[in-house]
Amino acid sequence: MHRLLLVGNPNVGKSVLFKNLTGRYVTVSNYPGTTVEVVRARTQLGDRSVEVIDTPGINDLAAANDETRVTSAMLERHPEDVIVQVADARNLRRALLLTMQLAELDRPMVLVLNMIDELAAKGGRIDTAALAEELGIPVVRTVAVRNHGTERLAAALPRAAIPSLENVEVPHGAGEYERNRLRLARINELMEGTYSLRQPARPSLAVRLGFWAMHPVKGLLLGALALLGVFWFVGLFGAGTLVDLLETAVFEQRLSPAAITTLDKMLPFPHAHAIEAVPGSVAVPLSPVHEVELFAWQTEALRTGYTLTPGAELTAGQATRRFVHDFLVGEYGALTMALSYALAIVLPIVTTFFLLFSLLEDSGYLPRMAILVNRVFRLMGLNGKAVLPMVLGLGCDTMATMTTRILETRKERIVTTMLLALAIPCSAQLGVLLAMMAALSPAAALAWMLLMAAVLLTVGRLTARVFPGETSEFLLEIPPLRRPQLGNVWLKTRSRIGWYLREVIPLFVAGTAVLFLLDKLRLLERIASFGQPLVVGWLGLPREMANALLVGFLRRDFGAVYVLDAATGPEAILDPLQIFVAMVTITLFMPCFANFLMIAKEHGQRVAWAMTAFIFPFAFLVGGLALRVGRWLSGI
Amino acid sequence: MAERYLTCPLCGFGFEPEDALCAHGCPLRSHCALVRCPACDYEFAEQPGRGSWWRRLLGSGTAEATDGECEALSVDQLRAGQTASVLSLSGSRNKLAVFGLVPGIEITLLQRRPACVVQVGETELALDREIARRILVRRPGGPPAEPEGILGTGGG
Ligand SMILES: Nc1nc2c(ncn2[C@@H]2O[C@H](COP(=O)(O)OP(=O)(O)OP(=O)(O)O)[C@@H](O)[C@H]2O)c(=O)[nH]1
Ligand SMILES: [Zn+2]
Numbered sequence: 001m002h003r004l005l006l007v008g009n010p011n012v013g014k015s016v017l018f019k020n021l022t023g024r025y026v027t028v029s030n031y032p033g034t035t036v037e038v039v040r041a042r043t044q045l046g047d048r049s050v051e052v053i054d055t056p057g058i059n060d061l062a063a064a065n066d067e068t069r070v071t072s073a074m075l076e077r078h079p080e081d082v083i084v085q086v087a088d089a090r091n092l093r094r095a096l097l098l099t100m101q102l103a104e105l106d107r108p109m110v111l112v113l114n115m116i117d118e119l120a121a122k123g124g125r126i127d128t129a130a131l132a133e134e135l136g137i138p139v140v141r142t143v144a145v146r147n148h149g150t151e152r153l154a155a156a157l158p159r160a161a162i163p164s165l166e167n168v169e170v171p172h173g174a175g176e177y178e179r180n181r182l183r184l185a186r187i188n189e190l191m192e193g194t195y196s197l198r199q200p201a202r203p204s205l206a207v208r209l210g211f212w213a214m215h216p217v218k219g220l221l222l223g224a225l226a227l228l229g230v231f232w233f234v235g236l237f238g239a240g241t242l243v244d245l246l247e248t249a250v251f252e253q254r255l256s257p258a259a260i261t262t263l264d265k266m267l268p269f270p271h272a273h274a275i276e277a278v279p280g281s282v283a284v285p286l287s288p289v290h291e292v293e294l295f296a297w298q299t300e301a302l303r304t305g306y307t308l309t310p311g312a313e314l315t316a317g318q319a320t321r322r323f324v325h326d327f328l329v330g331e332y333g334a335l336t337m338a339l340s341y342a343l344a345i346v347l348p349i350v351t352t353f354f355l356l357f358s359l360l361e362d363s364g365y366l367p368r369m370a371i372l373v374n375r376v377f378r379l380m381g382l383n384g385k386a387v388l389p390m391v392l393g394l395g396c397d398t399m400a401t402m403t404t405r406i407l408e409t410r411k412e413r414i415v416t417t418m419l420l421a422l423a424i425p426c427s428a429q430l431g432v433l434l435a436m437m438a439a440l441s442p443a444a445a446l447a448w449m450l451l452m453a454a455v456l457l458t459v460g461r462l463t464a465r466v467f468p469g470e471t472s473e474f475l476l477e478i479p480p481l482r483r484p485q486l487g488n489v490w491l492k493t494r495s496r497i498g499w500y501l502r503e504v505i506p507l508f509v510a511g512t513a514v515l516f517l518l519d520k521l522r523l524l525e526r527i528a529s530f531g532q533p534l535v536v537g538w539l540g541l542p543r544e545m546a547n548a549l550l551v552g553f554l555r556r557d558f559g560a561v562y563v564l565d566a567a568t569g570p571e572a573i574l575d576p577l578q579i580f581v582a583m584v585t586i587t588l589f590m591p592c593f594a595n596f597l598m599i600a601k602e603h604g605q606r607v608a609w610a611m612t613a614f615i616f617p618f619a620f621l622v623g624g625l626a627l628r629v630g631r632w633l634s635g636i
Numbered sequence: 637m638a639e640r641y642l643t644c645p646l647c648g649f650g651f652e653p654e655d656a657l658c659a660h661g662c663p664l665r666s667h668c669a670l671v672r673c674p675a676c677d678y679e680f681a682e683q684p685g686r687g688s689w690w691r692r693l694l695g696s697g698t699a700e701a702t703d704g705e706c707e708a709l710s711v712d713q714l715r716a717g718q719t720a721s722v723l724s725l726s727g728s729r730n731k732l733a734v735f736g737l738v739p740g741i742e743i744t745l746l747q748r749r750p751a752c753v754v755q756v757g758e759t760e761l762a763l764d765r766e767i768a769r770r771i772l773v774r775r776p777g778g779p780p781a782e783p784e785g786i787l788g789t790g791g792g
């Protein structure tokens with residue numbers, strides 16, 4: 001036994017079990033299709049080192065679509081591995097259908113009945129011994145979320161056996177449907193003596209909440225409530241209170257003055273920094289315009305701006321020191337700009353966002369949204385299922401692009417990928433947007449949302465026209481609503497933040513370095529003049545905003561943070577309409593280079609380039625139109 | 637069971653004899669020589685191709701004896717909360733079968749709008765109207781239905 005393949009229906013707890021076995025965390029969420037790629041890790045079981053592989057959930061081994069391709073390939077590639085089938089104990093019927101399909105491979109197997117706690121809560125019973133007898137393989141009971149039964153599984157692994165279940169007799173020429181029907185008939189016999197379930201007389205609160213979430217009226221109300229919660233927690237608390245605190249109290253009042261002082265000592269050249277009073281405050285936001293101030297203070301702090309001592313001539317050595325000084329703590333300094341953006345603005349925003357998002361994911365609410373939006377998505381050649389990748393896109397568009405695999409037809413995958421790259425803001429950017437809405441006006445926020453919805457609809461419709469093909473029928477399994485596991489929510493949030501920062505900090509530093517060099521070479525000024533017709537003429541923004549667009553090409557959330565800084569920082573240079581136009585334009589940019597690579601990987605270079613060629617001009621087009629409509633509206 | 641796969645001479649709907657309503661609910665049971673297309677309610681003898689042109693023209697079934705007994709409706713015609721047993725599927729049947737949804741199983745309609753949600757065993761499935769229309773179930777006990785509109789919409 002060298003390798004264990006964890007196989008099973010979607011959303012049965014494979015990834016939790018994987019973590020129990022190996023200690024390695026993979027994303028766990030309460031909806032089918034969380035795992036889209038194979039994940040592997042080595043572990044010590046008894047005295048052996050074993051490789052454990054977590055696979056995407058499947059319902060049908062024979063289905064030849066993208067969703068099951070990864071798992072089937074895995075099963076084929078390693079014919080000598082032990083198959084550990086993970087099953088949702090409540091849903092034994094469906095699990096056994098997969099068991100019978102797997103049994104036909106004639107390979108050693110173990111069956112894990114997971115979620116025994118939920119079975120017990122439903123008053124269900126499974127005669128494990130009898131089932132093991134019938135199937136001829138070890139059957140183990142686990143409660144993966146509480147790490148119960150993992151040792152029992154480890155102990156049962158050496159006893160893994162080839163199922164003794166005789167295969168169903170299938171008449172010649174029968175299709176997969178006929179086979180599955182015969183298998184299910186056989187399963188009914190198997191379950192007769194081994195499985196019983198008593199439906200509770202009164203549905204539990206979770207069940208009733210689950211119904212509400214799908215209800216046309218109550219569901220929308222619940223959705224609006226969830227949205228409001230996200231807005232408050234991320235936009236007001238995260239992007240407001242926390243960002244203020246980190247930006248002023250930590251960076252502007254302490255870190256950057258300290259860094260400036262240290263550097264001035266280490267790299268002396270004749271200059272003097274400005275000293276300004278920096279106000280700081282801690283407040284609990286109630287609404288975009290009301291807040292309860294807890295305390296406020298003011299500190300004198302060194303600023304990045306400085307003047308050279310009049311009359312002093314810089315020697316070559318001093319000029320070099322000045323260069324390094326500016327690179328670290330200057331206007332485009334790695335410390336004063338890149339790190340303060342990444343840690344003081346992006347970090348609190350993504351932390352609050354991922355925390356809420358993980359909660360929502362774990363509750364099982366997201367697939368219920370699919371039911372509500374199905375009709376609307378039909379207009380774009382999609383069905384409700386596409387809401388899953390789109391909502392995940394709010395976390396990260398690149399990851400979500402990979403999740404489009406759960407969609408059935410190529411057309412749906414391409415349309416969704418396109419919309420993700422175009423109009424779905426990802427976490428940090430969404431937070432910045434929410435913060436700006438709070439600073440701007442609720443009307444502008446509403447206008448932004450409506451505009452994005454309109455863009456989604458029109459571009460979705462157009463793309464659906466351009467790419468021929470069918471829209472698949474809407475068929476989606478709805479997971480039960482569950483109380484989120486706080487441990488898992490925390491782990492997931494932490495791993496996402498870690499991953500985000502690892503991706504963001506180097507890029508922010510690199511982008512800032514580019515700005516710094518361009519500035520030193522006096523090219524920034526040139527680019528600004530060069531971009532003048534576009535930035536000033538077409539978008540009606542001040543020339544300096546060329547910088548924001550420039551870094552926005554690199555990563556659009558970088559651009560968004562830049563705009564936020566320009567809009568709400570001490571030297572605000574944007575009026576509300578300009579903020580709106582800048583935000584609209586940058587939201588429509590392609591998210592980042594990683595996203596481009598992912599599109600190329602999933603759909604090929606041609607599609608990736610075609611999308612890029614459409615997205616950037618389109619972003620400027622819509623931005624300019626938004627400006628003109630805005631002017632016209634404020635004119636009347 | 638490919639050799640026993642039947643095609644309705646009237647509407648071209650393909651189904652298995654087990655799914656034909658007469659074999660299930662008709663008082664004559666297995667002695668009944670007719671099968672009824674689950675999609676359009678047209679009855680014909682099991683040898684395919686015997687539907688005469690005027691029957692196709694008129695398009696309705698024959699045997700009055702089975703009316704009121706062989707009642708079927710599509711899932712989306714159930715009331716929310718009603719449970720019924722599945723008679724037949726059509727279209728991409730295997731997509732439903734992998735969720736355990738096959739003829740003979742009990743299925744509960746949980747809601748109809750904005751999309752149908754059904755419960756099969758411990759699985760909740762959301763589905764389009766179009767799929768729901770192709771899942772035929774036995775009319776659950778209760779007040780008898782109006783004579784027309786049983787399988788109604790469009791007649792196949
Ligand atoms: N109550 C209960 N919930 C569980 C148990 N095991 C897993 N879960 C929950 O089930 C959900 C799905 O778990 P995952 O590990 O992501 O399932 P998976 O099989 O990897 O899912 P896919 O990757 O989508 O195929 C999560 O919300 C878990 O918290 C269990 O033993 N009891
Ligand atoms: Zn998983």
Ligand SMILES: [Zn+2]
Binds near residue numbers: 644645646649674676
């Ligand atoms: Zn017919």
